[in-house]
Amino acid sequence: MKPVDLTRSEPLLDGGDPWADVRDGVRKLCARFPGPYWRALDRDRTYPEEFVAALTEAGYLACLIPEQYGGAGLPVSAAVAVLEEIHRSGGNGAACHAQMYMMGALLRHGSEAQKQRYLPDVASGKLRLQAFGVTEPNAGSDTLGLQTRADRDGDAYVINGQKIWTSRAEHSDLMLLLARTESAETVAKRTDGLSLFLVDMAEALQSGLSIRPIRTMLNHATTEVFFKDLRVPDTARIGEEGKGFRYILDGMNAERILVAAECIGDARFFVDRAVAYAGERVVFDRPIGQNQGVQFPIARAYAETEAANLMVQKAALRFDSGLPCGPESNMAKLLAADASWHAAESCLQTHGGFGFAEEYDIERKFRETRLYQVAPVSTNLILGYIGQHVLGLPRSY
Numbered sequence: 001m002k003p004v005d006l007t008r009s010e011p012l013l014d015g016g017d018p019w020a021d022v023r024d025g026v027r028k029l030c031a032r033f034p035g036p037y038w039r040a041l042d043r044d045r046t047y048p049e050e051f052v053a054a055l056t057e058a059g060y061l062a063c064l065i066p067e068q069y070g071g072a073g074l075p076v077s078a079a080v081a082v083l084e085e086i087h088r089s090g091g092n093g094a095a096c097h098a099q100m101y102m103m104g105a106l107l108r109h110g111s112e113a114q115k116q117r118y119l120p121d122v123a124s125g126k127l128r129l130q131a132f133g134v135t136e137p138n139a140g141s142d143t144l145g146l147q148t149r150a151d152r153d154g155d156a157y158v159i160n161g162q163k164i165w166t167s168r169a170e171h172s173d174l175m176l177l178l179a180r181t182e183s184a185e186t187v188a189k190r191t192d193g194l195s196l197f198l199v200d201m202a203e204a205l206q207s208g209l210s211i212r213p214i215r216t217m218l219n220h221a222t223t224e225v226f227f228k229d230l231r232v233p234d235t236a237r238i239g240e241e242g243k244g245f246r247y248i249l250d251g252m253n254a255e256r257i258l259v260a261a262e263c264i265g266d267a268r269f270f271v272d273r274a275v276a277y278a279g280e281r282v283v284f285d286r287p288i289g290q291n292q293g294v295q296f297p298i299a300r301a302y303a304e305t306e307a308a309n310l311m312v313q314k315a316a317l318r319f320d321s322g323l324p325c326g327p328e329s330n331m332a333k334l335l336a337a338d339a340s341w342h343a344a345e346s347c348l349q350t351h352g353g354f355g356f357a358e359e360y361d362i363e364r365k366f367r368e369t370r371l372y373q374v375a376p377v378s379t380n381l382i383l384g385y386i387g388q389h390v391l392g393l394p395r396s397y
């Protein structure tokens with residue numbers, strides 16, 4: 001029997017992969033940014049400016065923006081292909097993926113004037129929409145417990161508070177910010193009272209916004225941001241006051257599908273590398289991959305990856321067809337994050353001591369893929385969602 005060609009992406013169904021050209025283009029682009037490029041950035045914790053510029057220039061970052069605003073107008077399943085290929089090549093799309101799903105809030109809920117003003121510049125790369133300010137130190141996963149306030153003052157809002165883990169804040173021109181415009185005690189529904197703002201970062205940095213980088217175990221350009229009497233015009237608000245949480249929820253399915261695609265890419269990277277190494281490394285006069293103790297964890301990781309990918313594709317298909325996809329998007333993120341983590345573990349183990357050497361890129365990807373057990377939503381929170389919303393079990397959080 002012919003072995004499975006691991007260099008090829010598996011189409012979901014007979015009839016081929018509709019995004020084969022996209023995948024091919026992204027692969028070629030990524031080949032210009034090999035392991036040593038990412039390794040050097042990782043060592044110095046620097047942002048992949050050249051890679052993001054190349055992706056922007058090639059139009060991939062704007063693939064979801066409708067053509068009328070200068071993008072390619074492709075569905076989420078195309079963005080899945082883009083991010084999966086970046087990760088499979090050994091790169092990391094987290095440096096720039098937020099733009100893909102954040103612009104959805106602007107697209108779906110912004111005014112026509114806001115869309116005209118920002119989307120064409122985001123599509124061309126003139127404006128970077130990369131910072132997403134939701135998580136707060138005192139609220140964590142409980143987004144509705146956030147405390148950053150935006151208080152009305154004439155035709156402006158005055159913002160005070162703090163966000164944490166606001167990734168790419170130093171590399172973005174705009175921040176999508178969720179803040180409280182009505183106290184949690186007076187709102188009719190717990191999900192009311194939060195509003196969404198598009199903050200001009202350059203202006204804000206002159207008048208009340210400060211950014212402090214957080215060094216983490218991976219190269220992620222993440223920060224904490226502080227707001228002190230920052231005034232933003234009411235034209236910066238997206239949609240209606242008090243409805244921001246709903247607008248954010250709308251985008252979360254896309255976010256989960258796209259992050260799941262990155263996990264699938266990571267998992268395939270690890271399986272590719274593990275198979276190659278297990279086949280060539282000879283110990284006790286035979287390739288280590290001949291030992292079931294080495295071979296089976298890789299085979300299991302491959303099987304888990306393929307299964308998780310089916311859920312990612314299903315979620316994307318439902319999203320693109322306008323069907324409800326909360327359960328599928330959450331399950332895709334859960335299963336893909338587990339598949340990539342298990343693949344990472346088997347790949348590192350397969351490499352023995354060399355898995356720890358920087359030059360193999362395994363330890364770097366291992367650190368990078370661990371994040372997805374926690375962010376953008378932790379595994380437990382997804383299990384709680386499935387328990388409550390899919391299975392009808394009592395609310396656990």
Ligand SMILES: Cc1cc2nc3c(=O)[nH]c(=O)nc-3n(C[C@H](O)[C@H](O)[C@H](O)COP(=O)(O)OP(=O)(O)OC[C@H]3O[C@@H](n4cnc5c(N)ncnc54)[C@H](O)[C@@H]3O)c2cc1C
Pocket residue numbers: 131132133134135139140141142164165166167168216220222371374375376377378379380381384396397
């Ligand atoms: C590198 C990085 C980048 C990030 N980028 C961004 C960003 O750009 N923008 C942004 O807004 N946020 C960002 N985040 C934040 C991320 O979304 C949160 O870290 C994540 O949602 C978890 O929140 P937390 O860290 O406060 O953990 P907590 O909410 O404090 O949870 C801690 C642990 O307890 C568990 N837990 C909590 N409550 C329950 C419960 N009821 N049942 C079971 N288990 C529970 C969680 O699963 C988790 O394992 C980023 C985080 C990291 C680490």
